[in-house]
Each structure stands twice: as C-alpha cells, then as structure tokens.
Amino acid sequence: MTVSKNPRTAYGEALVALGKRDTRIVALEADLGKSTQSVLFKAAFPDRHFEMGIAEQNMASAAAGMALAGKIPFIHSFAVFASGRVYDQLRNSICIPNLSVRICGSSSGLSDFGDGKTHQSVEDVALMRALPNMSVVCPSDSAELTAMMEELADWKGPVYIRINRNDLPFTIPLDSSYRIGKVVKIRDGTDAAIFASGSMVSKSLAAAQMLAEKGISARVLNVGTLKPLDRNAVIGFAEGVRAVVTAEEHTIIGGLGSAVLEALCGVPHAPVELIGIHDSFGCSAENYDALLEHFGLTAEAIASAVQQILEGSS
Amino acid sequence: MAENTKGMDIAVVRELKKTALNLREHVVRMIGVGKAGHLGGSCSLAEIVATLYFHTMRFDPKDISHPDRDRLLLSKGHSVLIQYAALLELGVIPLSERGKVKTLAGMLQGHPDMDRTPGIEAVTGSLGQGLSIGVGMALAFRLDNRPSRVFVIMGDGELAEGQLWEAAMAAARFGLDRITGIVDRNRIQATGPTLEVFDIPDIEEKWKAFGWNVLTVNGHDIRAVAAALEHAAGLQGKPTVIIANTVKGKGVSFAENTAAFHNGVMSQAQFDMALAELQAARAKLA
DSSP states (O other): OOBOOOHHHHHHHHHHHHHHHOTTEEEEESSOHHHHOTHHHHHHOGGGEEEOOSOHHHHHHHHHHHHHTTOEEEEEEEHHIIIIITHHHIIIIIITTTOOOEEEEESOBTOSTTTOTTTOBSSHHHHHHHSTTOEEEOOSSHHHHHHHHHHTTTOOSOEEEEOOSSOOBOOSOTTOOOOTTOEEEEEOOSSEEEEEOTTHHHHHHHHHHHHHHTTOOEEEEEEOEEESOOHHHHHHHHTTOSEEEEEEEEESSSSHHHHHHHHHTTSOOOOEEEEEEOSOOOOOOSSHHHHHHHTTOSHHHHHHHHHHHHHHHO | OOHHHHTOOHHHHHHHHHHHHHHHHHHHHHHOSSSEEOHHHHHTTHHHHHHIIIIISOOOTTOTTOTTOOEEEESSGGGHHHHHHHHHHTTSSOGGGGGGTTSTTOSOOSSOOTTTSTTOOSOOOSTTOHHHHHHHHHHHHHHTTOOOOEEEEEETGGGGOHHHHHHHHHHHHTTOTTEEEEEEEOSEETTEEHHHHOOOOOHHHHHHHTTOEEEEEETTOHHHHHHHHHHHHHOOSSOEEEEEEOOTTTTSGGGTTOGGGTSEEOOHHHHHHHHHHHHHHHHHHO
C-alpha cells in the first residue's frame, strides 16, 4: 500500500479549498495551529482566521455566536480537548440549537503517541456520539478526509471530525464517490465481517489478507461516519457471515463497537467481538505502532478475534 | 454622558418606567401560583430590559430576523422570564403563551431555547457561555460590516464562571466595542448573598484590568441606564461593561433582597399582593 498524505496536511489544505469556495467558512484556533494545520487557512484567509488563545471553552461558544451570525466555523484543538474540555459548550451553545459548527479533533486516539494519556483521546467518540444533533466522522486516510471536507460546507448541524496525527496508508479506492453517512465495503468476503474506522481500517485490510492466507474470507467495512450510522447497511453487511469483529482506536465503551452492536440489536446476527482499548487511558510510547501494539490494536489481533469466533462456532 | 439622554423627555422616561412595571406583571403572571419561577433575578432586570428593547436597541418586532438587528443575550439564562416579558409586550410572543410557561404545549421553556421561542437569539442557561457567544457574533458582524450591537446580561454570581473571563479577554483582545456587557449586581445568588456564598471583590477593577471600559449605574434608574447604554455606543476600540446596581426581586416587596425568590413559589396571597403592588406603582406614575 502506498503511504498517503498526512491527514493533518490534507485537512489544512481541504479547509483552504473550502474557504476559497465559500466565504462563510471561518477558522478558530487555540494555539495549536501548527499541529492542527489551521495555519494553512490563516495564511490564505487571515481575516477569517481567529486565534482565540489557549481558551477552548470561549472558542467553542464563540463559534456558536459566529454560526448564529451566518458563518460556518471550524474550531480546532487536540481531540481530547475539542471533545472533553469543551463538552458543556458543545452541548449547550452548539448542539441544542443544532448549529453548523465543525469541531476538528486533531491528534486523535493514541496518535499523539509521545505526549501520553493527558493528550490522547480514548473516549472522544463516545462523548460526541452521545450528543443529540452531533454528527461524528472518522476518516481512514487523507483521501477520505478530503472528500469528507467537501461535504462539510453544507452539512446541516454540528460535526465532530476525528483526525489522526500520523501518516496513514491509502485504504479507500481513489475513484470511489464519498458521502457522509455511508458504510463502505472495501473488501469482499463471506465468512466474517470486520467493521473498522480510522487507523484501524488499514489494519483490518491487513487482517483480512492474513485470514485469506488461512482460507478464511473476511469482508472489510469502512465506517467513516460513526453518527448518523447507516443501520441498514450495518445489518446488511453483517448478514450471512459467522463472525463479526469491530476495530477502533478508542475505548470499546461507546465507540464504533457499541454503535455496531446498537445497530444489530434486535436482529439475528453472528457473534461479535470488539477490538479496542479496554477501559484504560493511553500512555507515552516511542512510536505510534508500538503504542497500538501495546493496546492490542493490530492486524494480528483482529485476525485472531475472527478466528476465535469461527473456531468457537464450528 | 450624551446630552440627549440626560435630557431625555420626561414622558419617555415615564413610559419606560410603566413598561418596566408591565414587564414585572408579565413575569408574575408567567410564574403564577404554586409553581417555582425565577422572580428575583427577572425583576432586578426590569428597567434594564425595558430600556434596551423599548429605547436603545435596533430591533423591529415586525422583522425579528433582520440581519442588522441588535442582539440581546441573557447569559444568566434563568432570568429569561424578563426577556419573555419584553417579547410579550412587543407582540413577538403571543399573549396566549403567557400561561403556558414550562409546559409541554408551550413555547416558553425554563431556559432560553431559540428553536422554540421567537426573539431568543441563543441557547444560554449553562452559566458563563453568553459572553463568548456574543464575542463570536461581534466578530462575525464586524467581518460583514454590519451595524449590530451585542448586549450580554450577566449575573454577579455568574462572574465566578471562568469562561466569562476567557470571553472578557477575547473581547478586549479583538477590540469588540460593539459588545456591551451588563452585570446585574443584585448581590444575591441561588443560595444566599454573594458576600457570603462566594464573594467576588473589586468587580469594576477586574473588568478594567481585563481591558474593558466600566460604567457603574443604578440599574433601576431608567435615565442612568439609557445614558450608560448610549455612552457605551460612543466608546471605540474597547468593549464596555455596565455594572448595574440592582435589587433582587425589585418591585415585589416580599421578593426583594432575598434568595428565597431566586426560584421561589408564590402562594395565592403573595401572587395577589405582587399584582396589587405593581398596580399601585403604575397608578402612582400616571
């Protein structure tokens, strides 16, 4: 697989492209512009970029005020702060009136591997998913991210965008047409269904390859939109297989795994296993892969989960 | 202070005083008998809200979505009854809603809900967020060259919220002179006097240190309130805050200066007494 553009760079460039097309787009930053890459927007549109200082709560409610005055604000911080520190502001200032504010949760999950548990977001999807009116997207590569951004000028209501800090391999076919809210099959298979989001999509593709070498056929589904989740698509893709596995760089409480189980609730389905972080904060590590491995977020773990279900059911 | 406000026509002042009493009556009637309602912090704002809506603000009740209108945000959202009262008096909210506050069938929620209620400009109520919303509005209006002013009413107890001071810094940093903050200094918060519950000394000095112009007025003196609002409009380059000294529950004797009617329940006798007192005050004006 080829290595795609860094997601943060792709984000910054996509925001500039959006800003060119639509003058309603404004960006608010809390002194992390070099990390989030909102600096690209600042360079292109200095009048529409607002450095709000290290004051995320004010930034979030100010974005509500801008949206009420007709703007489409993008607010930026690390995912852990963009979701948790400003939770009440997102809830009351933005989500209750269903304002079209975009929350860029950068350096999400464990991707800020060096900075440790205070800076790693293991629960942001759970928090954001629970908020009425909030949409939650989690791109698996820079191409998907760029396609998502295209839709964000006109998408109604608040959107939380979960962005990885590190280079991610291309996972989605480059010619595929993207739509927020779709679950996309990126590999076909008949024995198992692996639902994945973000960085775990490429790991799931690798897992499917490993399983194929053992004669097990697994389909891989990219859940780029965690909310609103296409329930019928999840039910459809989970049909006819003997194992369902979900894979996310997030706690298994309230994230993708929970969302898939909620979707499958009430319909007959194969046994489900959740790959994710088990009720724990992150920690510092020497590199991203080492940290993912520490938490069992690997292709091997996904493949093994599929195998265990299949062995148990046979 | 500007001359024309100082020399405000006596008839205009009398009319605004009457309007303030009308607003208090709406508040009392919205709360009714046997139900909890934020009487105290609504009544302390009656003259200020009357002056804003009926004298100072660019606001056309027949065109409440005009993009150039001024905005009034009640950061102390629990006192929204006084804003409902003004919107009732202006005909923006139908009078038939007055008896349906905090009911499933009504449009008047316990806290400001812009989706349900015409004339409400933002969702507030989780304290500390209104000034930030105002900062965002002011930045957007400046970007679009709109004339709109933004008025944000805060409680003195609310000043304990850290986000307000983040917003205060931002408003000064961006030179948002179209924002006028109003602190309803009634000196009583939900559980008692601010001095005892959580004293915040030197409020004027704090706002000055955060880069704001500060005006202190008697919040029940229509002339002084109108003059301060007009004076603030002429101050350029910095936001202005008006510290309004008020009496919690003003105009309803049993509710004055007590935390009991922060969110209290009126008996039938108290309800009748409140209306009689307001009626007597109105008669005295005429």
